[in-house]
Amino acid sequence: MNKEQKHFETQAIRIQSERTPYQEHSSPLYLTSGFVFEGSEEMRASFAEEKERNLYSRFSNPNTTEFVDKMCALEGAEAGYAFATGMAAVFSTFAALLNSGDHIVSSRSVFGSTHSLFIKYFPKWNIETSYFQVNEVDTIEKLIQPNTKILYAESPTNPGVDVLDLEKLGNIAKKHNLLLIIDNCFATPYLQNPIKFGADLVIHSATKLIDGQGRVLGGVTVGTKELIREIYLFSRNTGPALSPFNAWVLSKSLETLAVRVDKHCENALELAKYLEKHPKINWVKYPFLPSHPQYEIAKKQMKLGGNIIAFEINGGVEGGKTFFDHIKMSSLSANLGDTRTIVTHPASTTHSKLAIEDKLSVGITDGMVRCSVGLEHIQDIIKDIEQALEKV
Numbered sequence: 001m002n003k004e005q006k007h008f009e010t011q012a013i014r015i016q017s018e019r020t021p022y023q024e025h026s027s028p029l030y031l032t033s034g035f036v037f038e039g040s041e042e043m044r045a046s047f048a049e050e051k052e053r054n055l056y057s058r059f060s061n062p063n064t065t066e067f068v069d070k071m072c073a074l075e076g077a078e079a080g081y082a083f084a085t086g087m088a089a090v091f092s093t094f095a096a097l098l099n100s101g102d103h104i105v106s107s108r109s110v111f112g113s114t115h116s117l118f119i120k121y122f123p124k125w126n127i128e129t130s131y132f133q134v135n136e137v138d139t140i141e142k143l144i145q146p147n148t149k150i151l152y153a154e155s156p157t158n159p160g161v162d163v164l165d166l167e168k169l170g171n172i173a174k175k176h177n178l179l180l181i182i183d184n185c186f187a188t189p190y191l192q193n194p195i196k197f198g199a200d201l202v203i204h205s206a207t208k209l210i211d212g213q214g215r216v217l218g219g220v221t222v223g224t225k226e227l228i229r230e231i232y233l234f235s236r237n238t239g240p241a242l243s244p245f246n247a248w249v250l251s252k253s254l255e256t257l258a259v260r261v262d263k264h265c266e267n268a269l270e271l272a273k274y275l276e277k278h279p280k281i282n283w284v285k286y287p288f289l290p291s292h293p294q295y296e297i298a299k300k301q302m303k304l305g306g307n308i309i310a311f312e313i314n315g316g317v318e319g320g321k322t323f324f325d326h327i328k329m330s331s332l333s334a335n336l337g338d339t340r341t342i343v344t345h346p347a348s349t350t351h352s353k354l355a356i357e358d359k360l361s362v363g364i365t366d367g368m369v370r371c372s373v374g375l376e377h378i379q380d381i382i383k384d385i386e387q388a389l390e391k392v
């Protein structure tokens with residue numbers, strides 16, 4: 001790609017694997033598990049990493065490389081590695097970098113499976129985690145111990161849509177020599193680039209807005225060359241690699257990320273404003289509504305507010321049930337970041353394994369709904385929500 005073409009949209013489209021002799025316009029699918037060598041010396045030199053080339057698709061493949069190259073350009077990162085799922089990216093990133101006896105300081109509001117890693121699995125390897133509340137970033141320094149290695153957060157958070165001040169986190173990490181790792185899934189690289197604020201690594205579940213059409217699973221971690229090298233070596237041996245097919249789909253999806261996310265955000269803001277005025281809604285949380293508790297921070301670090309809205313229906317569990325049972329067009333599904341609008345009840349689905357006090361501490365109440373606003377016409381989205389609320 002011409003180095004002058006620096007705009008987000010251009011990079012998302014024009015970064016492409018080298019053309020084959022067929023001169024294809026759009027990147028082909030390299031559905032191959034391995035690659036062949038000219039002879040024994042080339043094979044030896046390639047495995048010894050004296051020669052940079054594809055060996056085996058668990059290590060690299062032209063489709064995954066194209067996807068990773070785009071993600072690095074869009075996040076402003078030096079290097080990256082692509083994973084089969086977002087959770088493979090989260091787990092492998094931690095597992096590659098941590099040793100027994102290390103300590104993590106994390107925001108309490110993290111995705112349910114990430115929380116399970118911290119409280120159920122990492123303690124098996126003598127890795128402990130201390131949590132801070134999303135709205136208490138000032139308490140982080142008190143949690144830091146001599147063995148703390150990683151500071152971790154999501155922003156905006158799932159499902160509470162809270163926003164953390166990335167600049168503050170970056171400064172704390174720098175001051176205490178910690179690695180700052182940010183799960184940037186809800187924002188996508190189009191809305192927010194945590195590396196600008198001091199993150200060492202950025203993780204994505206590409207399953208969400210990056211695919212954007214609810215088709216494939218994928219994950220990616222990008223950051224400094226040095227850290228990605230550790231993550232690559234761990235992953236090359238343990239096997240969480242993204243399939244070439246999914247990488248091909250995701251790389252194509254990135255070509256339209258900017259236009260899709262712009263429209264998602266426009267629809268989400270309109271729905272959020274509608275909900276805020278509805279008499280059957282107790283509260284609405286959307287980063288670009290002035291009523292959001294971290295509105296100023298969101299405005300500082302995000303281009304737009306994203307496509308996720310959290311709101312609470314007046315009427316508790318029964319009100320929530322009635323609402324979900326009367327939804328007609330939107331999907332009742334656990335995924336998010338799809339073209340189709342999705343409504344989820346975190347308390348009984350994605351976050352059901354959390355104890356009641358843990359749910360409340362991250363803002364999950366019985367009547368809370370998480371809405372992933374899609375790309376259908378906004379009047380149809382509002383009409384669907386409206387008619388379901390009428391039944392409550």
Ligand SMILES: Cc1ncc(COP(=O)(O)O)c(C=O)c1O
Pocket residue numbers: 085086087088090111154158183185186204205206207208217218219
């Ligand atoms: C913030 C966040 N991180 C990580 C994940 C895990 O991603 P995946 O489902 O691709 O494993 C999710 C999934 O919803 C998520 O919302």
